[in-house]
Amino acid sequence: MSNTFxxxxxxSSMLSVSAYRIVTFIESLAQRISKAKExxxxxxxxxxxTDRELNxxxxxxxxxxxxxxxxxxxxxxxxxxxxxxxxx
Numbered sequence: 510m511s512n513t514f515x516x517x518x519x520x521s522s523m524l525s526v527s528a529y530r531i532v533t534f535i536e537s538l539a540q541r542i543s544k545a546k547e548x549x550x551x552x553x554x555x556x557x558x559t560d561r562e563l564n565x566x567x568x569x570x571x572x573x574x575x576x577x578x579x580x581x582x583x584x585x586x587x588x589x590x591x592x593x594x595x596x597x
Contacts, residue, residue: 552577 555563555573563570568581575581 548577548579 552573555568555576560570563573568576572581
C-alpha cells in the first residue's frame with residue numbers, strides 16, 4: 510500500500526496536475542501585478558503631496574517609498590527605557 514497523495518500513473522492525471530500548476534502560476538502572477546500597481550499608485554499619490562501636507566499626516570518625503578512597499582515602521586511612539594533594554 511502506498512502513502513502518496515498523488516498517484517500520477519496515467520496521462521489524464523498528469524494533465525490535471527499540469528493544468529492546476531499553470532492556473533496557480535497565473536493567479537499568483539496576477540496577484541503580484543495587482544500588488545505592484547497598488548504600490549505604484551500609493552507612491553505617486555504620496556509623492557504628489559507637498560512637504561507641508563506630508564508633515565500634516567506625520568510622514569517625511571523619505572518615508573514614502575517604505576510606506577508604499579509596506580515596510581515602514583514608526584518608531585516615534587515606541588520609547589524603550591534604556592535600563593530595561595534586553596530584559597525579558
